[in-house]
Amino acid sequence: MRRITGRRIVSGRIFRRRLCALMNPGSFARAVAGRRVSGVERRGKNILVHLNDASLWIHLRMTGDLRIAGPGGLRARTVSADLLLDDGRSLVLDDSRGLAVLRVVGARRLARLAASLGVDPLSAEFTAERLAEMARRSRAAIKTLLMDQRRVAGLGNIYAAEALYRARVDPRRRASGLGAERVGRLHAAIVAVLRRALRSTLCAYRRPGGFDEAEAFRPAVYDREGRPCRRCGRAIRRLRQAGRSTYFCAGCQW
């Protein structure tokens, strides 16, 4: 994203009912107006925009999109919130389904939220040993563990399925019974899948409109129920785990 660090916020508005329930538009406007952006970072699936003594904690969910708009802003029905910056640009939260969350948090709540997040798979702390240790202590199915943000911060339903498929591990397997070999494969697969997904997303941001199809992230297993596995040809199966659809190949994931 183009740099917004150092810019001062002139005004902030929220439009979505869901966001208004979290904080009323007036208090949001007062909370951000006049503050300067001191930094931006990602933690798991969350984006933090720091404003010195407060922060915006943003979760885009599935359909949210954070973008920079030029003068004039972005006037779409789907805009959930925007911040007008002192250089005329706007930081816009655009979200067709309105499930994204944005809130202003003080240092205390920031620390509490941050502490509730597990290890980021793209950080140096995410080692095979760390994953093995988490797995050992969990009675849940491995896919459920991977999707638990308190343990691993950043994998959702789709990437969890893709990582398990890549590692050839059955998503139904008990985490505690994985064994070092499977944990090792899974660790490598998680990192590979997320790196690939991130690259695809970055390309899409850099070339809005139409980007190289070769860069697009194409699920190898997710949403492919009944279609042949690209490795072994067996039909991809679907089942429900923790209320979510899990796609996997019973032929080569075990």
Added chain:
DNA sequence: CTGCCCCTGTAA
């Protein structure tokens, strides 16, 4: 643990 809710675009 399960199920429901939020919301809305898409597919059946």
Added chain:
DNA sequence: TTACAGGGGCAG
């Protein structure tokens, strides 16, 4: 027209 998908928070 209805069911379903997504992430997370919450109730049971």
